[in-house]
Amino acid sequence: MRLLATIAVGIALLGVVPVPPASALAAPTPATPPVTQGTSSPAPSPAAATWGVAPSSARGPNGRPAFSYKLDPGANLTDYVGVTNHSNRPLTLNLYASDAVTTTRGGFDLLAADRKPTDVGSWVRLPSRTLTIPSTSRLDVPFTLTVPRNATPGDHAGGIVASLAGTAVDAQGNQVAVDHRVGARIYLRVTGELQPTLTVEDLRVRHTGSANPLAGGTVTATFTVRNTGNVRLSGRPVLGVSGPFGLARRSVAGAALPEILPGGELTTTVRMAGVPPLFRLTTNATITPAAMGDQVLDPPPRAGTAQAAVWAVPWPQLALLALLILAGWALIAARRRRAAQFARAVAAAREEGRAQAGRAPDGQDIPVAVGRQPSAAADGGSAPDDHPMPDADRSGPGPDNRHPTTDNTRKDEK
Structure with a gap:
């Protein structure tokens, strides 16, 4: 055909x-x-x-x-x-x-x-x-x-x-x-009034994370540069990226653009590597018009710009953080277990020491005094000796050891 x-x-x-x-x-x-x-x-x-x-x-x-x-x-x-x-x-x-x-x-x-x-x-x-x-x-x-x-x-x-x-x-x-x-x-x-103007349109941004949690990701911005003025122009695009509240603000310049005729447009791409994933990134694509050849733009024209946001969730970093938290928790739990085991071992040793201290050398139990004899000083007498004699020893001969009841009985018999 x-x-x-x-x-x-x-x-x-x-x-x-x-x-x-x-x-x-x-x-x-x-x-x-x-x-x-x-x-x-x-x-x-x-x-x-x-x-x-x-x-x-x-x-x-x-x-x-x-x-x-x-x-x-x-x-x-x-x-x-x-x-x-x-x-x-x-x-x-x-x-x-x-x-x-x-x-x-x-x-x-x-x-x-x-x-x-x-x-x-x-x-x-x-x-x-x-x-x-x-x-x-x-x-x-x-x-x-x-x-x-x-x-x-x-x-x-x-x-x-x-x-x-x-x-x-x-x-x-x-x-x-x-x-x-x-x-x-x-x-x-x-001849007439010149209007050198470039605009940035259709800005599309994506973030590609890295498997290495210690490395940043890559931000790729693709956008259209349109010559909305009446002068043929060139320019160099600049991509700016920042996190929330302007954290980690960075910028990178792309390749210089070729000639763009009035009413013309072209699509360009700018990449930035090593961008930290701060959850929500704000990107700005900027193009400053530049004259072609030996032309002079007076006054200098304004830069065209466009802004877009992109999500950059730090999955590898979150996984690393979760592993660190898990490792820390496991370490603390292991220390607590060792401390509890040591405390139980010390308590058992103390109980065993007390039990061994309460036994005679031959294995017989040592009597332990439950209470104390009342002191004679409490009745107005003298305090008992440190080593009191048994009652049988006190019933021996001597005037001090006679019983008054025995003496009274003998008097009645007489």
Whole structure:
């Protein structure tokens, strides 16, 4: 099945470019691709054709890298574009002007061949749509550029393109029509008030934690930088990250952005490593506009910024903390158990000591006095001896040991 498509391959904006070139400015594939050829005869093989497009003059190329102008509204001028055929055969090329756009990756591109320009590409008038160039020759083609009276101030970008149609086979085996384009850039500044402005939109942030609890995670911020002013600009994005109450505030600069045309946009990504997971992180993406080339922005423009928050739960750190708490609790519990065992051992030793102290050496129990004899001093007599004699010893002879009852009985008998 034949599939026809117009694929713009290889718009080189300076010098000579062989076909098929590795393009730094590839136009998008149109949805309904017309096949454009310079003549009714089949287009020559692009592999055998090489041509170049560059700013020129009536006497030939003058070394300019691009068509650069600064004009008032309503002004017009005449200039030349040089188209050189480096092939050993004549070439019939399509020659036209178009508007420039910024790709999402920051490349300089022109509208597809089937899209009608509405800006500086529509202000350029060429003498013919097609151009036939003899082999190894150059043609210096005049063109006019007329600035509308109602043109908006600021930068307008486009290009003059020489294209060659051909056919090729894609990876699926389908035959496609290919439009090889080579061009030179046009930079036009219309006088008036300049408004250099870049804005940050669609900020998306994610935090990727580390399995190492002693290392921080990575914050990745992806956002769109849009040129909402009227000056082509560049800039360097800066990503700032901080925790609650501004804790651990850090910032990192990303790669410098390429040229962004007025109305254009591109998407960029900035990463920051070693970010501590402080549960809730606040991120700020900032872009400060920078002038292209030798332009001077006076006064300096304001920076565009956007803010977003992202959760950064420190799971590895929480797991480590839980392990430390568990280890501390286990250590305290072990110490308490050892202290309780030691206290029980001491109490048992004391009880055993008391039990051993209450026994005679031969194992007989030692009587223990329950109470004390009443003291004779309590009845007004003398205190008993430290070692009182038994009652049997006290009943022995002697006047002191006689019983008064016995004496009275004897008196009655008499």
